[in-house]
Structure formats: structure tokens, C-alpha cells
Amino acid sequence: MKWLIVAFLLATFFLKNQKRESVAEVDSVQNKKNVNDFSPNFEIKYEDSEGNETLRQIFAKKIDGQVLTAHCFLRDEERSFYIPRITECVDLETGEIVTNDIKRFLLKKFKQNVRPCDVYRYEEWVERSYNKSKPVSENVGEFDINQKLRMTVVTYKEGEIQGEFLLEKVRISSYEIDGLYVVLLDENGDRHNVGLSKVISAEGIGDFTAYIENSYYQSDNGKVQRLLMDYNEVLSILIYLGRADASLTAKKRAKINEYMILIGADCTEDLIAKVSRRIKLELTDYKKIVNKYAKEISENQKKSFKETAEYVVGGREKAKPFGMAGLQYLDSKMKWC
CATH class of the missing domain: 2.30.30 (SH3 type barrels.)
Structure with a gap:
């Protein structure tokens, strides 16, 4: 009976050792496979701190500041290379040889998210930009x-x-x-x-x-901005009056556009609609603008401007109180002929 127990223990010990050897062998094969999974993508000439130059084939992994991390096939291990000491770099895929701006060349290959001042010397970056x-x-x-x-x-x-x-x-x-x-x-x-x-x-x-x-200034947004820069007062007055009944209709916009073209503006009804969304006036603002524009408008424009102002409020007979109040203030400052 005892010899059966001893035999069982010996068999168990033997099987465990065999399993360990098998696992170790698999790990060894796997490690070799991992090493051989990649081939060199660059060949570099590298100087050490004493000026000794060596030729190395590497598989580049990352760049951190001035340090290139790569698998070195000469040493058969991962090494860190100080980029300023790389005197020549060959792209083994394309055959391209680089001796200047090696970091910039590597960064372009990596397409890493880096600041431009890491790619260029700072002075060059300032000068070029x-x-x-x-x-x-x-x-x-x-x-x-x-x-x-x-x-x-x-x-x-x-x-x-x-x-x-x-x-x-x-x-x-x-x-x-x-x-x-x-x-x-x-x-x-x-x-x-x-x-x-x-x-x-x-x-x-x-x-x-x-x-x-x-x-x-040739785009719609630019034309709107140009109109606001060059014709802010007249547009503000007419749009303010046009909104007197809370509705700047297409007919009102067409009338305003007609007057704007008459005085030389590069304008369309669509642009008037866009301008109107940018103009928001209170009564006090309206009065200030009227006071200013009354001093600037030419005499030969007054008649057409008056007709346009009356039209956008719905006519003097049909104008609502808010529109009529705005029109009357305009009358008092313009002194129509």
C-alpha cells in the first residue's frame, strides 16, 4: 500500500515539472515571436557622449522631447537615443536619407500631436510665423x-x-x-x-x-458687416420703424432694399433680412441715431428716405401708435422740404 502512495506522489511531481517546462517553452517561443514581430524602420548614425559613432538599425516607438525611444537591433533591447546626437537617419521603407532637422523628419513620420515650436527651432518659428x-x-x-x-x-x-x-x-x-x-x-x-x-x-x-x-467682404457675412459699417444709421432707422407693428415683412424689406440700392449700397433683400437680425434698438437708441443721421443725410436723399420711412410703418393713415411716434420724431429732426 505504501509503495502505491509513493508511486502516486512521484508521478504527480513528474507531471508538474513537465507542465512547467512546457509553459516555459511556450513563453520562450512567445517572447521570440514578440521580438520578431517588428523589423527595423530606421537606420541611424549615433554619437555617444564621447563622440564615438555607431551605425544602428532601430524600430522607433515614440518621441518625448529630445529623446527617441526605440528597439535597437544592435543591442537587441529597447534604448533611448538623444536626438541631437543622431547625425544621419535613413527611412528603411523609402530610402530617404536625412542629415538636418532629424527631429522634424521623425515627427512627420510619427504624426505626433506636438507643438510647432518642438518641430522648429524657436527663433525660426517666430521668424516664419x-x-x-x-x-x-x-x-x-x-x-x-x-x-x-x-x-x-x-x-x-x-x-x-x-x-x-x-x-x-x-x-x-x-x-x-x-x-x-x-x-x-x-x-x-x-x-x-x-x-x-x-x-x-x-x-x-x-x-x-x-x-x-x-x-x-465678398461673402454674405462680409457684405452684412460692410452694410452695418457704411450704412448703420439709415438701416437702423428704417428697420426700427419697420418693426413698429412687430413684423418686418418681405414687402418692407424689399422697400428698404430699393432705397439702399438707390443710395449706392451693395444690397439684396436677403442681406436686409440678415442685417435686421443684427439690429436691436430701444427708443433711446433710435432717437440718438435719428439725431446723428439728420445731420448727415443729403437734401437730394430726403424725399426718397421719407417715402421709405412712411411705407415701412404702413403709411401715415394706417400707422400704429408705436410706428407713428417714431415717424413723428423723425419728422421733427429731418425738417423735410
Whole structure:
């Protein structure tokens, strides 16, 4: 009986050891597989702190500041390389050889989310971007362009890139030095938000900032802004009176548009509708504007302006009390002929 117990214990011990060896063998094979899963993607010439240069094939993993972390096939382990000591870098996939701006080259390959000042030397970044940026009008706001352009720009992620982009729109940003950035769609369907000051060049366009400002004033939003800048008083008065019965109808907008075209404004009924949404006046504001415009309006415009004002309140006979009060105040200041 005892010998059966001893035999059972020996058999159990033997099986456990065999299982351990089997597991260890699997782990060893798995480790070898993990090591062989990747092949080198760069070949670098690297100088150590004493100036000794070695040629290494590496599998690059990440960049943190000035340190490149990679699997080194020469040492067969993960190593950290100080990027300024890399004197040459070869892309083993494309054969491209780089000896200058190696960090920028690696970052473009990684497409990491880094600050542009990490890609360029700080002095170069300042020179290429901020010192060359030009202020645009404070009135410029968001608008669509949808135009294809061949451009060179500095992006937040990739540094300087070139190509044909669809310039979709311009947007306002509190983070850009000039308050604006362009939304670009590249040929791969990726979008890039690029500050106006980071546009190095655009084919066929000399002054890109001036181009954006001119494009803005050709857009509907820009035309609305231009109307508010150039014709604020007359539009404010007519829209205030037109709302006297709480409804600025299409007929009223058409009449206002007719007068605006008469005095030289680049205007449409649709623009009048958009302008009206931007004008909100109280009675005190209305009176101040009337006082100012009464001193500016030319005599040859008064008749047409009076007819327009009377029309938008519904006529003197049918005007509601609120509209009539506004019209009477206008009468008192304009001194119609």
C-alpha cells in the first residue's frame, strides 16, 4: 500500500515539472515571436557622449522631447537615443536619407500631436510665423470660401506641409495671434485647422491676409458687416420703424432694399433680412441715431428716405401708435422740404 502512495506522489511531481517546462517553452517561443514581430524602420548614425559613432538599425516607438525611444537591433533591447546626437537617419521603407532637422523628419513620420515650436527651432518659428503675420480687420468673422489652392502651411501636428487643399472656410479663434484660422481639407480627406499666420504661401496669392479680408467682404457675412459699417444709421432707422407693428415683412424689406440700392449700397433683400437680425434698438437708441443721421443725410436723399420711412410703418393713415411716434420724431429732426 505504501509503495502505491509513493508511486502516486512521484508521478504527480513528474507531471508538474513537465507542465512547467512546457509553459516555459511556450513563453520562450512567445517572447521570440514578440521580438520578431517588428523589423527595423530606421537606420541611424549615433554619437555617444564621447563622440564615438555607431551605425544602428532601430524600430522607433515614440518621441518625448529630445529623446527617441526605440528597439535597437544592435543591442537587441529597447534604448533611448538623444536626438541631437543622431547625425544621419535613413527611412528603411523609402530610402530617404536625412542629415538636418532629424527631429522634424521623425515627427512627420510619427504624426505626433506636438507643438510647432518642438518641430522648429524657436527663433525660426517666430521668424516664419508671428513676425510675418499681418493684422486683419477686427470686423472679419467666420465665412465659407470652398476654393482649391496649392499651399504651404505649418500645422500643429506635422509641422510644415505642402499640397493642394480645399480652403473650406475661415473661422474666428481666440487662440490665434490674429484671431483667425483657415480650415483646410487635404487630398487624403484629412482636415487641418491652420492659423492665418501659419500660412507660408498660397499659389497665385501674394498677400494671403489681404486675400482673406477681401474674400470675407465678398461673402454674405462680409457684405452684412460692410452694410452695418457704411450704412448703420439709415438701416437702423428704417428697420426700427419697420418693426413698429412687430413684423418686418418681405414687402418692407424689399422697400428698404430699393432705397439702399438707390443710395449706392451693395444690397439684396436677403442681406436686409440678415442685417435686421443684427439690429436691436430701444427708443433711446433710435432717437440718438435719428439725431446723428439728420445731420448727415443729403437734401437730394430726403424725399426718397421719407417715402421709405412712411411705407415701412404702413403709411401715415394706417400707422400704429408705436410706428407713428417714431415717424413723428423723425419728422421733427429731418425738417423735410
